[in-house]
Amino acid sequence: xxxxxxxxxxxxxxxxxxxxxxxxxxxxxxxxxxxxxxxxxxxxxxxxxxxxxxxxxxxxxxxxxxxxxxxxxxxxxxxxxxxxxxxxxxxxxxxxxxxxxxxxxxxxxxxxxxxxxxxxxxxxxxxxxxxxxxxxxxxxxxxxxxxxxxxxxxxxxxxxxxxxxxxxxxxxxxxxxxxxxxxxxxxxxxxxxxxxxxxxxxxxxxxxxxxxxxxxxxxxxxxxxxxxxxxxxxxxxxxxxxxxxxxxxxxx
Amino acid sequence: xxxxxxxxxxxxxxxxxxxxxxxxxxxxxxxxxxxxxxxxxxxxxxxxxxxxxxxxxxxxxxxxxxxxxxxxxxxxxxxxxxxxxxxxxxxxxxxxxxxxxxxxxxxxxxxxxxxxxxxxxxxxxxxxxxxxxxxxxxxxxxxxxxxxxxxxxxxxxxxxxxxxxxxxxxxxxxxxxxxxxxxxxxxxxxxxxxxxxxxxxxxxxxxxxxxxxxxxxxxxxxxxxxxxxxxxxxxxxxxxxxxxxxxxxxxx
Numbered sequence: 185x186x187x188x189x190x191x192x193x194x195x196x197x198x199x200x201x202x203x204x205x206x207x208x209x210x211x212x213x214x215x216x217x218x219x220x221x222x223x224x225x226x227x228x229x230x231x232x233x234x235x236x237x238x239x240x241x242x243x244x245x246x247x248x249x250x251x252x253x254x255x256x257x258x259x260x261x262x263x264x265x266x267x268x269x270x271x272x273x274x275x276x277x278x279x280x281x282x283x284x285x286x287x288x289x290x291x292x293x294x295x296x297x298x299x300x301x302x303x304x305x306x307x308x309x310x311x312x313x314x315x316x317x318x319x320x321x322x323x324x325x326x327x328x329x330x331x332x333x334x335x336x337x338x339x340x341x342x343x344x345x346x347x348x349x350x351x352x353x354x355x356x357x358x359x360x361x362x363x364x365x366x367x368x369x370x371x372x373x374x375x376x377x378x379x380x381x382x383x384x385x386x387x388x389x390x391x392x393x394x395x396x397x398x399x400x401x402x403x404x405x406x407x408x409x410x411x412x413x414x415x416x417x418x419x420x421x422x423x424x425x426x427x428x429x430x431x432x433x434x435x436x
Numbered sequence: 437x438x439x440x441x442x443x444x445x446x447x448x449x450x451x452x453x454x455x456x457x458x459x460x461x462x463x464x465x466x467x468x469x470x471x472x473x474x475x476x477x478x479x480x481x482x483x484x485x486x487x488x489x490x491x492x493x494x495x496x497x498x499x500x501x502x503x504x505x506x507x508x509x510x511x512x513x514x515x516x517x518x519x520x521x522x523x524x525x526x527x528x529x530x531x532x533x534x535x536x537x538x539x540x541x542x543x544x545x546x547x548x549x550x551x552x553x554x555x556x557x558x559x560x561x562x563x564x565x566x567x568x569x570x571x572x573x574x575x576x577x578x579x580x581x582x583x584x585x586x587x588x589x590x591x592x593x594x595x596x597x598x599x600x601x602x603x604x605x606x607x608x609x610x611x612x613x614x615x616x617x618x619x620x621x622x623x624x625x626x627x628x629x630x631x632x633x634x635x636x637x638x639x640x641x642x643x644x645x646x647x648x649x650x651x652x653x654x655x656x657x658x659x660x661x662x663x664x665x666x667x668x669x670x671x672x673x674x675x676x677x678x679x680x681x682x683x684x685x686x687x688x
Binding site: 299300303304305306308309312343347351354355357358361362364365366368369370373376377378379383386387390391394398401402405406407 | 551552555556557558560561564595599603606607609610613614616617618620621622625628629630631635638639642643646650653654657658659
């Protein structure tokens with residue numbers, strides 16, 4: 185590496201990427217809200233409108249809040265690692281609670297309408313994503329937030345936690361896109377082909393979800409956006425040079 | 437890092453991951469072939485069977501061959517970088533040609549059947565993936581295979597090439613899953629909900645495609661699976677520590 189001047193220069197672009205991710209994330213939540221609210225009959229906790237809570241909760245929880253939980257290690261560069269870890273866990277907890285509400289909404293709706301559960305590729309991928317997310321969250325708590333795991337175990341698990349973290353973001357976005365396609369074909373199969381407003385809006389939502397995932401993934405994996413080394417992390421020997429929650433090792 | 441003993445030990449697992457990826461990749465191609473061949477009326481270059489070439493070509497080209505092109509840097513660890521680059525470019529060229537056949541098949545089928553082009557989220561995501569793939573392939577040729585680009589330009593572009601390479605694998609898999617969902621809802625919407633053989637087979641194909649992408653992504657991003665440094669690369673100053681085509685820098 186040519187060293188600090190390049191890193192310092194490129195760090196100036198970080199806020200722009202973060203701001204871009206937030207604009208994209210908010211746009212996704214708003215468009216989902218408008219789609220379900222304006223085109224699909226609004227929100228309720230019974231009848232066919234109960235379903236409409238599902239897309240909104242999943243986009244808000246498992247995409248937007250999940251993505252922001254991943255970003256905190258790049259945004260709060262100079263806070264203590266412990267504070268950032270707690271924020272990371274809290275945002276993931278909010279994502280978990282909101283996505284549980286979203287899942288209850290769709291299972292309740294299916295039961296009331298006598299529709300089978302879990303028959304579609306969207307449901308298989310979405311449920312796999314949710315189960316892995318819960319597992320990842322519990323393992324993250326156990327390994328990194330509470331003092332149960334040894335430093336060696338932590339350093340073994342960290343690259344896996346980071347890999348699965350980004351994988352789950354991709355799977356969340358992918359599951360949303362499958363859900364969008366399903367919903368459009370169930371609701372407007374005849375008019376979808378004619379580039380109607382609802383179809384174009386939902387397709388645009390799909391592309392914006394991909395863009396959100398791409399920007400978050402880019403910020404998290406870009407080498408010169410990493411957090412500077414800190415003594416707490418050094419002491420824990422949680423060193424790795426690959427896709428990383430945090431630090432560049434100060435020594436090999 | 438604790439150093440060589442750990443790396444040497446973990447390298448023994450690399451062939452298992454690579455073998456696993458090949459089993460998954462072949463299974464995806466075979467299941468797609470069986471789905472279209474057995475359940476959807478087989479293959480032809482006219483009539484409704486012309487469509488059936490599309491899924492087979494896209495899974496074979498933009499997923500299986502694309503994934504294998506990404507893997508060559510881990511599989512051929514001790515060949516010269518130049519040979520591996522040529523193999524990487526050739527596999528991508530095969531992926532490109534086969535995916536063009538797949539695209540011609542679906543556009544031709546749509547034209548014959550008087551169906552609009554490019555109205556669905558699957559088509560938007562799939563076309564975006566294909567266009568970015570062509571761009572990435574051309575830039576890869578220009579920057580890395582021919583001697584036009586300076587070492588500085590190459591080292592600037594390499595992390596982007598690697599990031600977009602993995603992103604495109606994820607987008608290819610995601611586009612296939614959207615296509616599976618579309619095809620099932622167009623063909624068997626009534627019976628899909630009853631867990632019929634075709635629906636379960638196609639859902640299983642979707643999960644296997646995700647697994648293929650995950651294993652390839654894991655092998656390529658795992659730190660101790662990287663290629664050992666080599667003098668050609670050193671001379672080009674193509675050094676980087678992030679998600680990487682190749683080397684760990686021998687000096688910071």
